[in-house]
Amino acid sequence: MAVPRKALTVGIDVGGTSLRAAVVDGTGQVRELLRVPTPKSADALDDSLDQAVRTLAARHSIAAVGLAVAGFVSDDRSTVRFAPHLPWLDAPVGVELSARLGLPVILEHDANAALVGEHRFGAAAGGRVVALIAIGTGIGAALLIDGTLYRGAHGIAPELGHLQVVPDGRACPCGKRGCWERYCSGTALARTAGQLLAAEPGGSRTLAHAAADPDSLTGRLVAAAARDGDPIAVAAMRDLAGWLGLGLAGVADMYDPDLVVIGGGVSASAPLFLDDARERYAAALTGAGHRPLARIRAAQLGDAAGMIGAAELARAAHTDG
Ligand SMILES: [Zn+2]
Structure with a gap:
């Protein structure tokens, strides 16, 4: 699914204590930010992600979603292999969330996502x-x-x-x-x-x-x-x-x-x-x-780097240039 450069994407930082979801535009600006506590069970966490994206999608036209995850992610960026502070283990989070939302979803290790954010829009x-x-x-x-x-x-x-x-x-x-x-x-x-x-x-x-x-x-x-x-x-x-x-x-x-x-x-x-x-x-x-x-x-991007990078990676993975 091709995402135009001007489209908005959602970047979500899935941390051990809170889950932050941002609508990000093609210049790296955060248009809206949601923050909720990270649920303790995998099912509740999946529901929270679904809910956060739906809440944002009701107010913005969203083209794709990127998750920055504090843990190991599979090569194809669809599955969380292991995340010490999250309830996911070998969980096909990207595939399942994509099916629920009807949007492309990619995952990325949170440090990788932050570096992409800083490289595209910040200190790197x-x-x-x-x-x-x-x-x-x-x-x-x-x-x-x-x-x-x-x-x-x-x-x-x-x-x-x-x-x-x-x-x-x-x-x-x-x-x-x-x-x-x-x-x-x-x-x-x-x-x-x-x-x-x-x-x-x-x-x-x-x-x-x-x-x-x-x-x-x-x-x-x-x-x-x-x-x-x-x-x-x-x-x-x-x-x-x-x-x-x-x-x-x-x-x-x-x-x-x-x-x-x-x-x-x-x-x-x-x-x-x-x-x-x-x-x-x-x-x-x-x-x-x-x-x-x-x-x-x-x-330079502070604690928004992971969200901004994940949103950018979602855009890049599905963009048509
Ligand atoms: Zn050590």
């Missing part, structure tokens, strides 16, 4: 080999080469967050230890600040309450304290910047990108860590000083 514009590092609870990663998403042999987006950077390091929910995201994420920011506080209980006025209860720390709290100049929080942010730069040097050894875009919730604090990360990256790079450096930029 013009990049030839672009890596997206989305730093939130963990790290989501995606790679775009000459305008095409790199999916590997099995359709699984690059899992850069689980590269081991510290042998026998911090335990990771993936089952391994010392994964990059255990040192470079919102979760890591809280953990590092907790460790620094334990070593120096009087070192922070803003975070002092957490000295007795490190679990009460969150990445968001630490980032806010770092913005206010709190010494412990600033040190934790500098630690994150160092790990980011070191990891990016490894990413550059693998893919030699010309552009790296830092997205995810933590990227809202990019001014606090990006310069330090660039410095560490430049120093840690193989052949440092004798090769071009990738530009490292903060994402």
Whole structure:
């Protein structure tokens, strides 16, 4: 089914806590946005998606639907293989939703969708080999080469967050230890600040309450304290910047990108860590000083990137040019 360039499409970000659906036009502008809590059962989730698209389609002429999913998606982008925070397992979500709605539906890994959104309309514009590092609870990663998403042999987006950077390091929910995201994420920011506080209980006025209860720390709290100049929080942010730069040097050894875009919730604090990360990256790079450096930029589309990218992918999959 061909979708004209001017048509509207719906992009949906299916996250573990909320489902956000946007009507997006061909210039990447969001015309309307709906947000509902993500239901716990697969049937209820399918119903919510159906309902969200019908609600939007009653007010706009919708040509296709794209879903950005936090999980593994099949090669043909019709089935969710595995999504740790969603009730789908080997679920043919695209085929079923398409049959219910009578519209073309495609699925995409959420980091891939976000990178497509940033490349088409945001910080990744013009990049030839672009890596997206989305730093939130963990790290989501995606790679775009000459305008095409790199999916590997099995359709699984690059899992850069689980590269081991510290042998026998911090335990990771993936089952391994010392994964990059255990040192470079919102979760890591809280953990590092907790460790620094334990070593120096009087070192922070803003975070002092957490000295007795490190679990009460969150990445968001630490980032806010770092913005206010709190010494412990600033040190934790500098630690994150160092790990980011070191990891990016490894990413550059693998893919030699010309552009790296830092997205995810933590990227809202990019001014606090990006310069330090660039410095560490430049120093840690193989052949440092004798090769071009990738530009490292903060994402521009915020948490709408996945929706906008999914809507664009739905348009591209069905467009007639
Ligand atoms: Zn891991």
